[in-house]
Amino acid sequence: MTILGFLAALFGLALVTALWVLLPLVRPDAGAEERGE
Amino acid sequence: MTVIGQAALLVALLASLWALLASILAVATRREPFLASAGRALGATFVLLALACLGLVRAFLADDFSLEYVADYSCRSQALVYKLTAIWGGQSGSLLFWATLLALFAGLTVVTTRRLPRQLVAWTFLVEAAVLVFFVLVSAVVDNPFRRLPGGIVPADGVGLNPLLRNPWMVAHPPALYLGYVGITVPFAFALAALATGRVDGAWLRAIRRWSMFTFTFLSLGIFLGAYWAYLELGWGGFWGWDPVENASFMPWLTMTAFLHSVLAHERRGVLKGWAFVLVILSFLLAVFGTFLTRSGIISSVHAFARTSIGWWFGGFLVLAAVLSFGLLLARLGALRPENRLDSLLSREGFLLLGNVLLVGLMLIILWLTMRPAFDELRTGVQSAVEPIVFTRATRPWFVLLLFLMGMGPVTGWRRVAPAVLLRRTLPPALGALAGGVVLFLLGAREPWSLAVFVAALFTVLGVFQALLADWRARRMHTGEGALVALGRLALANRRRWGAWVSHVAVVVMAVGIAASTAYEKKRVFESIAPGTALELDGYRLRYVQLEARNLPEYDGLAARIEVLRPGASTPDVVWPELRVYGGRERQQTTEVAILSTLLPRSPREMRRLGEDLYVIPAGMDPGTGRVSLEVIVHPGINWLWIGGILLLVGTHLAAFPAPEEVAEALADGVAARPVPAR
Numbered sequence: 016m017t018i019l020g021f022l023a024a025l026f027g028l029a030l031v032t033a034l035w036v037l038l039p040l041v042r043p044d045a046g047a048e049e050r051g052e
Numbered sequence: 053m054t055v056i057g058q059a060a061l062l063v064a065l066l067a068s069l070w071a072l073l074a075s076i077l078a079v080a081t082r083r084e085p086f087l088a089s090a091g092r093a094l095g096a097t098f099v100l101l102a103l104a105c106l107g108l109v110r111a112f113l114a115d116d117f118s119l120e121y122v123a124d125y126s127c128r129s130q131a132l133v134y135k136l137t138a139i140w141g142g143q144s145g146s147l148l149f150w151a152t153l154l155a156l157f158a159g160l161t162v163v164t165t166r167r168l169p170r171q172l173v174a175w176t177f178l179v180e181a182a183v184l185v186f187f188v189l190v191s192a193v194v195d196n197p198f199r200r201l202p203g204g205i206v207p208a209d210g211v212g213l214n215p216l217l218r219n220p221w222m223v224a225h226p227p228a229l230y231l232g233y234v235g236i237t238v239p240f241a242f243a244l245a246a247l248a249t250g251r252v253d254g255a256w257l258r259a260i261r262r263w264s265m266f267t268f269t270f271l272s273l274g275i276f277l278g279a280y281w282a283y284l285e286l287g288w289g290g291f292w293g294w295d296p297v298e299n300a301s302f303m304p305w306l307t308m309t310a311f312l313h314s315v316l317a318h319e320r321r322g323v324l325k326g327w328a329f330v331l332v333i334l335s336f337l338l339a340v341f342g343t344f345l346t347r348s349g350i351i352s353s354v355h356a357f358a359r360t361s362i363g364w365w366f367g368g369f370l371v372l373a374a375v376l377s378f379g380l381l382l383a384r385l386g387a388l389r390p391e392n393r394l395d396s397l398l399s400r401e402g403f404l405l406l407g408n409v410l411l412v413g414l415m416l417i418i419l420w421l422t423m424r425p426a427f428d429e430l431r432t433g434v435q436s437a438v439e440p441i442v443f444t445r446a447t448r449p450w451f452v453l454l455l456f457l458m459g460m461g462p463v464t465g466w467r468r469v470a471p472a473v474l475l476r477r478t479l480p481p482a483l484g485a486l487a488g489g490v491v492l493f494l495l496g497a498r499e500p501w502s503l504a505v506f507v508a509a510l511f512t513v514l515g516v517f518q519a520l521l522a523d524w525r526a527r528r529m530h531t532g533e534g535a536l537v538a539l540g541r542l543a544l545a546n547r548r549r550w551g552a553w554v555s556h557v558a559v560v561v562m563a564v565g566i567a568a569s570t571a572y573e574k575k576r577v578f579e580s581i582a583p584g585t586a587l588e589l590d591g592y593r594l595r596y597v598q599l600e601a602r603n604l605p606e607y608d609g610l611a612a613r614i615e616v617l618r619p620g621a622s623t624p625d626v627v628w629p630e631l632r633v634y635g636g637r638e639r640q641q642t643t644e645v646a647i648l649s650t651l652l653p654r655s656p657r658e659m660r661r662l663g664e665d666l667y668v669i670p671a672g673m674d675p676g677t678g679r680v681s682l683e684v685i686v687h688p689g690i691n692w693l694w695i696g697g698i699l700l701l702v703g704t705h706l707a708a709f710p711a712p713e714e715v716a717e718a719l720a721d722g723v724a725a726r727p728v729p730a731r
Contacts, residue, residue, distance in 0.1 A: 024060070025062060028063040029063045029066065032063055036070055036074075036096055037089060039085045
């Protein structure tokens with residue numbers, strides 16, 4: 016159970032982080048929006 | 053929650069690695085999306101590390117002794133607050149905490165640098181990400197706080213946090229010091245970014261002004277709280293024992309102090325430009341050096357963690373960071389020529405330069421003495437000890453010179469001061485200080501170094517007072533304001549200058565406390581005394597009454613009731629020195645000293661005892677016979693050290709938040725001071 020929980024947390028967090036971090040590369044205007052441009 | 057934390061730490065490593073890669077790509081390609089991605093990765097690293105911290109907190113709260121770190125630093129009977137603070141009680145937890153703070157600061161720079169030149173920002177992210185990768189790597193791979201005990205063992209109870217650390221100061225001292233240490237990374241990252249992009253004008257200094265003050269304030273607060281804590285705990289050598297780890301926090305403080313002063317000279321006069329870079333780089337390296345010192349075990353110290361290989365990771369990082377940052381500095385040496393020449397050494401910038409030299413010199417002496425045992429070990433195979441008195445003897449002339457120099461700031465002006473004018477302004481505080489010194493000598497202050505400190509302190513205080521008086525008079529003459537209104541408005545409009553002067557007065561007040569308490573300390577040991585015995589030391593009359601048992605959930609204690617009659621008082625105060633044995637898997641003993649302070653004298657005769665402490669150490673207690681052994685010490689003036697420390701925080705706070713017109717004035721001065729380009 017602990018190993019499964021760990022793996023689920025690992026992949027879940029990695030996926031969310033990757034989506035969030037890589038978004039400006041896929042949609043270059045994402046960064047501009049953040050800067051209020 | 054613990055498994056989420058464990059997973060979050062690994063993902064944080066990936067996120068920080070991506071932050072580094074994306075910022076390298078942003079620097080190389082100058083493409084905004086990479087920079088945006090790097091910024092997001094820094095923010096994500098912080099969120100993930102915060103999750104890891106929460107996971108560890110959860111493990112402590114749930115008494116999850118399957119984790120080695122929890123089993124080592126907590127036990128079932130440990131109070132809730134110390135279960136929470138145990139997160140920075142040991143090595144792996146404190147490294148995770150350090151990395152989390154670093155990620156927080158990196159995330160904050162992402163938010164606060166949106167209007168700065170993009171290439172400068174990209175380089176700043178790159179440096180921050182590189183430092184972050186190192187700390188997260190160490191925390192996730194080399195010394196993971198989520199490591200489980202081998203063989204799936206789950207002990208019934210943990211060892212428990214060292215009882216010395218079960219102290220309210222544990223809540224405040226380490227985080228304050230870490231905020232200071234970690235905060236230096238931001239100015240360091242900006243400095244390297246400025247060097248890398250060639251933008252070595254004042255822009256980077258303006259961008260990090262607040263950060264530098266923040267770092268300096270927390271470093272001061274951390275050291276100050278640590279000194280107070282060490283004073284309360286027996287066996288830590290008093291408020292300052294020149295322990296390697298104490299020195300490791302003091303050395304970056306000295307270079308940060310020098311840095312803040314060199315920034316002033318740079319801002320106003322365009323001089324000491326290269327110095328500012330050297331000092332920031334040194335401060336960062338010294339902060340990491342402190343971590344290396346405690347983790348490598350190359351020097352023995354009361355703060356040292358277990359000897360592990362982790363120290364060599366830090367050693368390697370230190371060498372790499374030093375080579376890269378000083379290499380970059382050397383490569384840019386041509387661009388670091390000062391915009392202005394130093395007109396005269398008899399000027400405020402001249403004295404600032406001298407102060408810088410003294411501060412750095414002091415740091416080098418402390419560094420040399422701290423490292424000497426390790427050098428001796430290399431040479432002879434045996435680690436020698438450098439006694440605290442060696443440090444004191446080597447450093448005190450420098451301290452006294454610095455104290456005098458602090459008084460010169462208020463009496464000098466920028467650019468150049470004619471010797472006759474300087475003499476005229478210096479003479480009143482100097483004569484006042486000398487007269488004060490003679491009076492103190494006649495009153496019995498005969499120890500030469502303490503007398504030198506008292507005279508220097510008086511000189512600085514009188515110098516500041518004279519300058520304030522001149523400002524106040526000038527304002528009243530120009531505006532026709534009332535006395536109090538003029539004073540209040542002066543303080544509000546000149547926060548930066550007042551902040552600096554309050555800080556200088558604070559430091560001399562601290563110096564007076566240190567000099568008085570060390571030079572005029574009185575001590576007596578009373579061996580195996582029976583209940584009812586009367587004792588006497590320096591006018592204090594003590595009577596040991598009886599022993600009392602104190603059994604609390606966390607510890608079993610034995611306390612001695614001692615009635616103390618202060619000199620000239622008619623009713624006694626009661627103090628309780630105590631010996632405690634804490635629960636947990638290993639029963640650990642502590643000695644709790646009792647302190648009676650004289651903060652407000654009750655009669656004029658008691659004036660000389662202002663700020664004095666009576667300090668009672670229980671050396672031994674026999675519950676069978678009721679006999680105790682006590683060491684009683686009188687620390688004259690020690691509380692001035694703490695009062696000065698609080699004043700220093702007020703001063704740095706004032707200086708950190710100047711009135712807008714002051715900033716404009718300083719910038720205008722700086723622009724005016726710079727030569728007009730030929731074309």
